[in-house]
Amino acid sequence: MDMTLETEPTKLPLHNEHLQKGARMGDFGGWLVPLFYTSIMEEHAAVRNKAGVFDISHMGEFLIEGRGALDYLEKNLPRRIAPLQFGQAIYMPLVNDLGGMVDDIIVYRMNEQKFLIIVNASNIEKDFEWFNARVTQGVTLTDRSGAMGLLALQGPLSQTILLECFGAFYKDLRRFHYKDFEGGIIARTGYTGEDGYEIMVPKDKLKPVWDVLFRVGAKHGLLPIGFGARDTLRLEAAMPLYGHELTDEITPLEADLEWAIDLSKDKFPGSTILKKQKATGILKKRVGFEMTERGIPRQGFEIQKDGKTIGTVTSGSFIPTTGKNIGMAYVPTAVAKTGNTIHVMVRGKPVKAVLVSLPFYKRKG
Amino acid sequence: MDFPENLRYTKTHEWIAVQGAKAKVGVTQYAQGEISDVVFVDLPKQGQIVQQAKMAAVVESVKAAFDIYAPVSGKITDVNKALESNPGLINQSPYTDGWIFELEFSNPAELNALMTAAQYQEVVRQTPKH
Numbered sequence: 229m230d231m232t233l234e235t236e237p238t239k240l241p242l243h244n245e246h247l248q249k250g251a252r253m254g255d256f257g258g259w260l261v262p263l264f265y266t267s268i269m270e271e272h273a274a275v276r277n278k279a280g281v282f283d284i285s286h287m288g289e290f291l292i293e294g295r296g297a298l299d300y301l302e303k304n305l306p307r308r309i310a311p312l313q314f315g316q317a318i319y320m321p322l323v324n325d326l327g328g329m330v331d332d333i334i335v336y337r338m339n340e341q342k343f344l345i346i347v348n349a350s351n352i353e354k355d356f357e358w359f360n361a362r363v364t365q366g367v368t369l370t371d372r373s374g375a376m377g378l379l380a381l382q383g384p385l386s387q388t389i390l391l392e393c394f395g396a397f398y399k400d401l402r403r404f405h406y407k408d409f410e411g412g413i414i415a416r417t418g419y420t421g422e423d424g425y426e427i428m429v430p431k432d433k434l435k436p437v438w439d440v441l442f443r444v445g446a447k448h449g450l451l452p453i454g455f456g457a458r459d460t461l462r463l464e465a466a467m468p469l470y471g472h473e474l475t476d477e478i479t480p481l482e483a484d485l486e487w488a489i490d491l492s493k494d495k496f497p498g499s500t501i502l503k504k505q506k507a508t509g510i511l512k513k514r515v516g517f518e519m520t521e522r523g524i525p526r527q528g529f530e531i532q533k534d535g536k537t538i539g540t541v542t543s544g545s546f547i548p549t550t551g552k553n554i555g556m557a558y559v560p561t562a563v564a565k566t567g568n569t570i571h572v573m574v575r576g577k578p579v580k581a582v583l584v585s586l587p588f589y590k591r592k593g
Numbered sequence: 594m595d596f597p598e599n600l601r602y603t604k605t606h607e608w609i610a611v612q613g614a615k616a617k618v619g620v621t622q623y624a625q626g627e628i629s630d631v632v633f634v635d636l637p638k639q640g641q642i643v644q645q646a647k648m649a650a651v652v653e654s655v656k657a658a659f660d661i662y663a664p665v666s667g668k669i670t671d672v673n674k675a676l677e678s679n680p681g682l683i684n685q686s687p688y689t690d691g692w693i694f695e696l697e698f699s700n701p702a703e704l705n706a707l708m709t710a711a712q713y714q715e716v717v718r719q720t721p722k723h
Contacts, residue, residue, distance in 0.1 A: 523633075
């Protein structure tokens with residue numbers, strides 16, 4: 229068995245708190261993050277059945293403000309921004325001029341001309357450059373990534389815990405809306421397929437928030453959740469991940485994210501190419517599959533149909549709560565039908581799988 | 594941590610229990626902890642020829658696959674089928690019910706290169722902690 233050592237990654241603001249909770253730390257895109265505390269199995273189940281807290285302070289935050297802010301975003305983003313209410317958030321891919329995806333982001337409207345954008349940690353520099361290169365008069369772009377921390381509280385009991393911690397003010401918070409909190413925000417968003425919240429605060433407020441969540445949450449079965457379970461949870465909910473399902477070469481249409489762009493919008497980066505692709509049809513498509521023979525699919529494994537290579541696994545894992553081995557992949561549109569049989573090449577051997585509809589998991593109610 | 598005296602060890606964290614011309618192989622208690630929850634085991638085939646220090650089986654956690662190397666060369670004579678339905682046996686009892694395969698070794702001299710419990714314990718002690 230090989231065990232390689234990592235290079236020196238960046239520590240999270242709550243590094244010591246993670247160690248205190250027994251975290252096994254590991255590298256995630258240059259960040260030293262908790263992979264799991266007790267086990268991925270237990271943590272995945274906790275979020276599905278009770279609640280869990282994730283430290284996702286590695287993620288990036290940009291502020292875009294000024295009298296030109298709304299026009300600037302309207303021109304550069306693939307969804308309509310003007311209809312957003314103050315305190316509302318919206319998910320979308322960031323699209324490049326060729327129709328590929330620079331990243332996927334959440335845009336929060338703070339007031340008429342002030343917006344917060346949360347981006348993936350691995351893309352902070354690239355995204356900042358992308359926004360900065362398009363800045364026009366009356367637009368101020370600020371990278372707040374170093375100043376802010378982010379915790380996610382996810383799971384069916386997250387509302388109970390949140391209200392007990394921070395009061396009834398947050399009771400009527402609707403999905404994809406936020407309210408101000410301690411120099412930051414609490415938003416009803418997440419990346420697990422469960423109900424939940426993301427809490428963004430200045431870095432020095434992270435520890436008190438972390439502490440009160442666990443003090444109150446303990447009796448509800450709240451657990452700290454590592455990046456291992458974060459990945460199995462989002463995979464089961466079929467949420468795409470940049471660097472896996474989303475890349476600078478894949479279009480939102482191919483990624484099954486047409487719902488997250490607005491092709492009726494007159495113009496945005498890549499819009500001409502995307503409208504054309506919509507008219508002519510996509511050649512490949514993101515699909516989900518479930519292994520029907522023994523084997524765990526992993527990112528990069530080849531997919532075959534009738535002995536011919538037709539695609540690659542973008543994400544794959546054993547899923548703790550169901551015991552199933554599942555994955556996502558890009559395959560030719562002609563093959564991309566639920567019920568079709570494919571083979572995943574696991575260490576040189578073809579292992580049978582069947583295409584299934586996404587998501588693999590949908591919460592009840 | 595447990596390092597049974599009657600076993601021999603590899604620096605890649607496999608153990609081997611020799612009995613006559615045959616030997617059982619598994620991963621050490623330290624290794625199972627590093628792997629974390631074992632959710633899948635890819636066993637070798639009966640009769641398969643394996644080479645010393647070459648991959649003979651694969652043990653997978655939720656997030657990663659780990660190659661298991663043959664401590665000595667030989668022919669696979671038995672595999673632990675129980676791991677197919679209960680891979681967690683490797684975590685629960687790495688030295689007993691969690692054995693992975695049995696082989697008939699082809700070159701007994703290879704056994705001399707393996708470590709004693711005390712030597713292996715020293716290897717683990719010197720491995721940096723997370």
